[in-house]
Amino acid sequence: MAEHNPFPGENNTGHFWDDNIRELNNPPPQWWMIALWASLAWFILYGILYPMFPVLPWQSQEGGGFTKGILGWSSIKEYEQGVEQVEEVRAQYEDQIAGMSAEEILDDPGLTQYTLASAKVLFGDYCSACHGSGGQGNPGYPVLADDNWLYGGSLAKIQESITNGRKGAMTAHKDILTEAEADTLANWVVEMGETQGEGGSEAGWKLYNEKGCNACHGAEANGVLAELPDGSIVTVGAANLRDSIWRFRPGGYESAKHTILYGVNQPAVEQTRDAVMPAFGDAAGSLDGKLEPDQIKKLAVYVHSLGGGQ
Amino acid sequence: MDELYAEAHHWEVNTGGETIHAKRMPGKWRRIKWLAASVWLIFFLGPYVQWNGRQAVLFDIPNRQYHLFGVTVLPQDFWMLSLLLLFFAILLAVATALAGRVYCGYFCFQTVWTDVFTWIEERLEGSPPQRRKLDKAPVDARKLRIKVLKHAIWLVIGFLTGFSFVAWFYGAGPLWRDFFVGGANAAVYASVALFTFGTYLLAGWLREQVCFWLCPYARIQGVMLDKSTVVPAYDVTRGEPRGRVKKGEIEETRTTGDCVDCNQCVAVCPTGVDIRNGQQEGCITCGLCIDACNAVMDKVGRPRGLIRYASLDELEGESVKPMLLRPRVWVYTAILALALSGIIYGLSTLAAIELKVLHERAPLYVQLSDGSIQNKYTLKILNKSETDLKVGISAEAPVPLTLMGAEEPIAVKHGEVTPAIVFIKIGRSDLDGERLPVTFVATTQLPDGTQVSAERENAFFGPSR
Ligand code: SF4
Ligand code: SF4
Numbered sequence: 001m002a003e004h005n006p007f008p009g010e011n012n013t014g015h016f017w018d019d020n021i022r023e024l025n026n027p028p029p030q031w032w033m034i035a036l037w038a039s040l041a042w043f044i045l046y047g048i049l050y051p052m053f054p055v056l057p058w059q060s061q062e063g064g065g066f067t068k069g070i071l072g073w074s075s076i077k078e079y080e081q082g083v084e085q086v087e088e089v090r091a092q093y094e095d096q097i098a099g100m101s102a103e104e105i106l107d108d109p110g111l112t113q114y115t116l117a118s119a120k121v122l123f124g125d126y127c128s129a130c131h132g133s134g135g136q137g138n139p140g141y142p143v144l145a146d147d148n149w150l151y152g153g154s155l156a157k158i159q160e161s162i163t164n165g166r167k168g169a170m171t172a173h174k175d176i177l178t179e180a181e182a183d184t185l186a187n188w189v190v191e192m193g194e195t196q197g198e199g200g201s202e203a204g205w206k207l208y209n210e211k212g213c214n215a216c217h218g219a220e221a222n223g224v225l226a227e228l229p230d231g232s233i234v235t236v237g238a239a240n241l242r243d244s245i246w247r248f249r250p251g252g253y254e255s256a257k258h259t260i261l262y263g264v265n266q267p268a269v270e271q272t273r274d275a276v277m278p279a280f281g282d283a284a285g286s287l288d289g290k291l292e293p294d295q296i297k298k299l300a301v302y303v304h305s306l307g308g309g310q
Numbered sequence: 311m312d313e314l315y316a317e318a319h320h321w322e323v324n325t326g327g328e329t330i331h332a333k334r335m336p337g338k339w340r341r342i343k344w345l346a347a348s349v350w351l352i353f354f355l356g357p358y359v360q361w362n363g364r365q366a367v368l369f370d371i372p373n374r375q376y377h378l379f380g381v382t383v384l385p386q387d388f389w390m391l392s393l394l395l396l397f398f399a400i401l402l403a404v405a406t407a408l409a410g411r412v413y414c415g416y417f418c419f420q421t422v423w424t425d426v427f428t429w430i431e432e433r434l435e436g437s438p439p440q441r442r443k444l445d446k447a448p449v450d451a452r453k454l455r456i457k458v459l460k461h462a463i464w465l466v467i468g469f470l471t472g473f474s475f476v477a478w479f480y481g482a483g484p485l486w487r488d489f490f491v492g493g494a495n496a497a498v499y500a501s502v503a504l505f506t507f508g509t510y511l512l513a514g515w516l517r518e519q520v521c522f523w524l525c526p527y528a529r530i531q532g533v534m535l536d537k538s539t540v541v542p543a544y545d546v547t548r549g550e551p552r553g554r555v556k557k558g559e560i561e562e563t564r565t566t567g568d569c570v571d572c573n574q575c576v577a578v579c580p581t582g583v584d585i586r587n588g589q590q591e592g593c594i595t596c597g598l599c600i601d602a603c604n605a606v607m608d609k610v611g612r613p614r615g616l617i618r619y620a621s622l623d624e625l626e627g628e629s630v631k632p633m634l635l636r637p638r639v640w641v642y643t644a645i646l647a648l649a650l651s652g653i654i655y656g657l658s659t660l661a662a663i664e665l666k667v668l669h670e671r672a673p674l675y676v677q678l679s680d681g682s683i684q685n686k687y688t689l690k691i692l693n694k695s696e697t698d699l700k701v702g703i704s705a706e707a708p709v710p711l712t713l714m715g716a717e718e719p720i721a722v723k724h725g726e727v728t729p730a731i732v733f734i735k736i737g738r739s740d741l742d743g744e745r746l747p748v749t750f751v752a753t754t755q756l757p758d759g760t761q762v763s764a765e766r767e768n769a770f771f772g773p774s775r
Pocket of ligand 1 (some may be wrong): 594
């Protein structure tokens, strides 16, 4: 470094090499420096206001952690506030729904929309494991999106099914029927389904009535035992054999024969069909009363709207 | 080596260490500058223009509706915004390719607001030498009075800027009603505060430093110039060697060039540039040095235009390509036209209703007890008109179908999307394929009696066969 500046008047920093190579002074713009110091000040201020600096273990009571900031902000508090806001918005609807019947909800387009959106979550949590995400059913579990209901598809009936659960029963006929009889009946069921009940064979009808199938499936084989004056029907949950829908998929001859031979929900029969809908309400035998009546109401509206509500 | 240092030495970079007090001189470009600046009055007065009983242009963010005179644009139409942005970006490019940073020099809010701020400064503090003197003088009652007044006026302009900005979004009427009684929301106050302070800081203090160091446009535009771009330029061949007018020298026999080295061009430059060094990053092409030099040339009796709008080609004596022969101009113009026609198409075809159809996936189809197949659809009906509407839904397919769930017209509030669930049922014997095309039609009647409809194609699925 030279003792005196051989290039007077030049904006150099006074650093020289090899006599004539020198460092010129090109300072950053003044406001850059101002901005730099301002950011530093901001950083410190921020650290005072908000949680920021790690604290050495022996300095904090809880052992480790960080400075909490004088505003007392924390992300969990912000989250809780957010939840509160959402709850506030929902409360308006929930309060209305609490005082209404499922039918009244369905009459109000706005509330129906809210209910469908909110029940979608419930359906996902409690129903979709068996009935599928869109009510499309699963092998052994009924489709909720069609118009076929073993226990009725009105809002009231759906609520009843969710609240109390359903457990149908069908005797195993393997010891009652001969192989040929079972064949005839199975074929008859297939014919009935394919022809909307018009084309069942004489032999099939005969067996159907003789073996007592009509006790549950009804005289018409449509699952209806009696029709009440108010239009509602009496059923024990036995399938309508005149329609195209199979309670136990895939349906068809083999499937029908299996059901006839081994029945449904027969504890003593090894290959019997399992068909149990658990109770979700507060009634005895429920799954700890998992769902509130309002939730069941919402679910009923949801299931009703899946495609086959009556 | 020494040459390098010599160049570095005289190449002084404006880092804002010293405030630039530019002289104001009247002239042609000065007038054009004021004229261009006055377009910004629209920014302040626009929110007060009414149209059909409503603020003509209102960007209603909370309700997600954007009113442009008779047209209401909803977020669904925002593809037009991207076209608009494209249009302006290309416009900037065209302008720059043809005439350099004209935007910077005449229209940029940074330039315009700074211009107004320095104009106020000159009214209060006097000419540049007076201002420099005042800056250096010790604080006394007079200086304090002048400075406080100046900063107060600056802040008021900043406030008006923020207030007017917010008025475009909040509505001028409601803003005047709510703002001063504390009735507006926090976002409004924060925006106005930010603008007030921002304007004050950028136009009052940072000024040309923004153009030098902050503005990205300045850098982008800098690389869009070429040798045929017309910018304010100093005619070196004519001006050099510069020299002062000597007493008694006869004009015909002088040995110096036309430049009288009076430094007026530097004195008037708002960014402190000496244009005689050639085109450079600091020049915002405001043309004020042209006015200054022309005035000097008039005084000394030499022809005007020593500094003038000229391209580098022209100054170097090369042939100047006519504008229409430059491919750039064509490419840019084509993009401009495309973007513009897209926007016009969009605005002219804004339908009153829009229909979207979502097919249910789980299950794709359902078999009903009578053997027919049912599909579920969620319709989303968007009402972009000014009133609530009743929308009727119908569906068509190549085979007979039953549409359920749309027996009653669906009520759709204006500016809202209303979902509706409908089902289509097709008899098993009619279903002649795994997949059938279905067209949904939403029809409604506007208050003025016109029928409008929206169509949407979708599909009907059945079991494989
Ligand atoms: S050099 Fe001339 S045109 Fe460029 S900014 Fe300065 S006054 Fe304006
Ligand atoms: S104003 Fe014109 S004459 Fe004066 S110094 Fe600038 S270029 Fe030269």
